[in-house]
Amino acid sequence: MLKQCLIQLKWWILLYIAVGCSIQLFSSLGIVFFQKVLDTAVQANRMDEIIHFIIIYGLLLVGTVILNYVDEYPSVYLSKSISEQLKLMALDKISKIDYQAYQNIGTGQMIKVIENGTEAGNEIIYGFILKTLHELLPTILFSLLFISFYDPRIMLIIAIGYVVIFVVTNLLLKFLYRMKSIILNEQESMSRYSIRGFMELVVFRTNKRYEKEMAKLSASARQIINKSAQLRMIHEAFFAIFEVFITIIKLVILFFGVQSVIAGDSSIGVIVALFLFIEKIYSPIAIFNVLFVDYRLNQVTYKRFEAFIHAPEDRNLDSGLELAGLKGEIEFSNVSFSYAQHSILNNISLTIPQGTSVALVGMSGGGKSTLIKLLTGLVKKDSGKLLLDGVDIDELKLNTYYEHISYLSQETPIFDTTIRGNICFDAHVSNEAIYELLEKVHLKETILNLPEGLDTLVGERGVKLSGGERQRLAFARILFQRRNVLILDEPVSALDNITEKSIMETILQEFSDKTIIIVAHRLNFLQQVDQIVVMDNGRVAGHGSFDELIRNCKPFMELWQKKRLEYDLDP
Numbered sequence: 001m002l003k004q005c006l007i008q009l010k011w012w013i014l015l016y017i018a019v020g021c022s023i024q025l026f027s028s029l030g031i032v033f034f035q036k037v038l039d040t041a042v043q044a045n046r047m048d049e050i051i052h053f054i055i056i057y058g059l060l061l062v063g064t065v066i067l068n069y070v071d072e073y074p075s076v077y078l079s080k081s082i083s084e085q086l087k088l089m090a091l092d093k094i095s096k097i098d099y100q101a102y103q104n105i106g107t108g109q110m111i112k113v114i115e116n117g118t119e120a121g122n123e124i125i126y127g128f129i130l131k132t133l134h135e136l137l138p139t140i141l142f143s144l145l146f147i148s149f150y151d152p153r154i155m156l157i158i159a160i161g162y163v164v165i166f167v168v169t170n171l172l173l174k175f176l177y178r179m180k181s182i183i184l185n186e187q188e189s190m191s192r193y194s195i196r197g198f199m200e201l202v203v204f205r206t207n208k209r210y211e212k213e214m215a216k217l218s219a220s221a222r223q224i225i226n227k228s229a230q231l232r233m234i235h236e237a238f239f240a241i242f243e244v245f246i247t248i249i250k251l252v253i254l255f256f257g258v259q260s261v262i263a264g265d266s267s268i269g270v271i272v273a274l275f276l277f278i279e280k281i282y283s284p285i286a287i288f289n290v291l292f293v294d295y296r297l298n299q300v301t302y303k304r305f306e307a308f309i310h311a312p313e314d315r316n317l318d319s320g321l322e323l324a325g326l327k328g329e330i331e332f333s334n335v336s337f338s339y340a341q342h343s344i345l346n347n348i349s350l351t352i353p354q355g356t357s358v359a360l361v362g363m364s365g366g367g368k369s370t371l372i373k374l375l376t377g378l379v380k381k382d383s384g385k386l387l388l389d390g391v392d393i394d395e396l397k398l399n400t401y402y403e404h405i406s407y408l409s410q411e412t413p414i415f416d417t418t419i420r421g422n423i424c425f426d427a428h429v430s431n432e433a434i435y436e437l438l439e440k441v442h443l444k445e446t447i448l449n450l451p452e453g454l455d456t457l458v459g460e461r462g463v464k465l466s467g468g469e470r471q472r473l474a475f476a477r478i479l480f481q482r483r484n485v486l487i488l489d490e491p492v493s494a495l496d497n498i499t500e501k502s503i504m505e506t507i508l509q510e511f512s513d514k515t516i517i518i519v520a521h522r523l524n525f526l527q528q529v530d531q532i533v534v535m536d537n538g539r540v541a542g543h544g545s546f547d548e549l550i551r552n553c554k555p556f557m558e559l560w561q562k563k564r565l566e567y568d569l570d571p
């Protein structure tokens with residue numbers, strides 16, 4: 001993935017490195033000409049030569065300033081592009097990820113893995129590879145080269161000293177990896193605690209969970225702080241050791257250099273130039289060491305992001321038979337499904353003829369939503385056949401299948417955008433047409449009374465609407481889409497009996513020639529659907545019309561008695 005990023009940005013990278021090398025060449029030549037000005041100044045009669053050197057020195061300095069300015073553009077462009085590309089990859093991954101893998105990761109942890117991973121990826125490419133090629137390596141190489149012109153022995157001592165420190169640094173890396181892993185684990189836990197705390201205000205407040213959650217968060221935060229401080233101290237130790245080494249070299253140069261000047265073998269200019277080059281080389285070498293350790297630690301972080309990017313994908317989304325249309329004939333034949341070896345659906349066989357309506361009923365946990373998820377292709381059956389117009393769902397290209405179905409999940413089917421956006425997404429539809437839909441779901445007056453009408457933002461998961469308003473809004477979307485197959489998982493749970501009845505009548509009328517599969521809990525409209533399927537413990541316990549089942553199907557009779565009392569339904 002990082003390779004992909006590098007390839008995409010190759011021209012910017014080349015430009016960035018070329019500008020970086022030029023800056024370092026100009027700056028090193030600047031030191032050489034500064035030395036020439038100093039040494040020529042000692043000979044008072046060579047004023048022409050001094051002016052000549054000063055002009056070149058000045059031009060080199062101005063050139064360096066201009067290049068440094070130009071350098072900003074590719075620098076910002078690259079640093080921002082890398083993060084953006086990695087974030088795009090993460091969202092792209094979510095669009096293809098296998099639904100069960102997505103459920104297993106969990107939002108809080110996933111957000112942190114993506115956040116840390118994109119940052120680490122940026123640090124690896126921009127903070128390490130590019131910084132090394134653009135700045136550190138050219139500075140080190142040019143400085144060593146120019147030092148070697150003055151005295152190759154000094155160049156050799158610095159190079160050997162650096163290699164020794166680099167090797168020692170690497171011996172400590174294993175220990176640092178462990179620390180970094182602890183920090184990452186704790187950061188992901190912290191993210192999970194915070195995100196569930198932010199999202200589940202009502203559950204946590206009314207169950208008085210916040211104190212406990214904060215204690216967990218603090219414990220993780222303390223671990224992160226301690227380990228981060230230890231990591232920093234070890235980092236800084238590398239820096240300090242190298243600084244001591246360079247200071248010793250400077251003292252040695254000063255001691256022997258002054259003696260050479262006195263003996264007439266060297267000049268003040270050369271000693272100044274050597275000091276300037278050593279100053280110049282010191283930081284990049286020390287920084288490289290620190291960056292190298294950072295780079296290896298960032299790899300630990302990045303690997304977790306990579307694991308997420310390589311999580312299993314739903315192969316059916318973009319490959320398989322393309323559906324130009326869907327009439328809506330559905331057949332389950334001996335379909336079984338299990339979650340991690342725990343059997344949920346057993347040998348389900350069921351036919352839903354085209355253009356008919358079916359209600360799935362049964363006790364909680366009986367497998368109704370799982371059956372719906374199989375039908376939407378979110379989870380995959382273990383065995384059997386699930387035929388749509390005679391073609392098994394596993395052979396279909398799901399992204400074309402989704403063009404022909406409307407699905408309302410049990411979770412809030414509303415997302416953070418306007419009323420209009422929740423009904424027709426990006427399609428251009430007149431206000432009148434949208435209000436017509438809203439009228440059918442008894443929401444027109446409510447929306448007309450909002451100051452911003454159709455452009456009102458509904459908040460995350462529609463928090464600014466009541467539960468029933470959210471469900472009615474989702475129905476407006478279904479009416480707008482007018483698909484041939486409707487798959488509805490408890491779409492009316494938040495509506496009162498009267499509104500539920502009225503909306504379901506509208507849906508059954510408007511889609512009288514379409515296939516409708518609906519999970520029903522309150523059983524309010526059962527007499528109006530063509531077929532009722534009773535689910536019990538992962539099996540089909542019976543199916544038929546209301547009248548048939550109420551006479552012949554014991555689980556249905558029991559369910560009906562229970563719900564009738566619970567919801568005060570008409571006998």
Ligand SMILES: Nc1ncnc2c1ncn2[C@@H]1O[C@H](COP(=O)(O)OP(=O)(O)OP(=O)(O)O)[C@@H](O)[C@H]1O
Nearest residue numbers: 103339344362363364365366367368369370371535
């Ligand atoms: N992601 C999951 N991982 C593991 N088990 C799951 C998962 N989702 C659901 N289950 C289990 O599958 C079983 C069937 O769940 P399902 O949601 O299909 O039931 P349901 O009939 O729709 O229930 P309800 O009427 O309460 O919504 C339950 O025992 C549930 O615990």
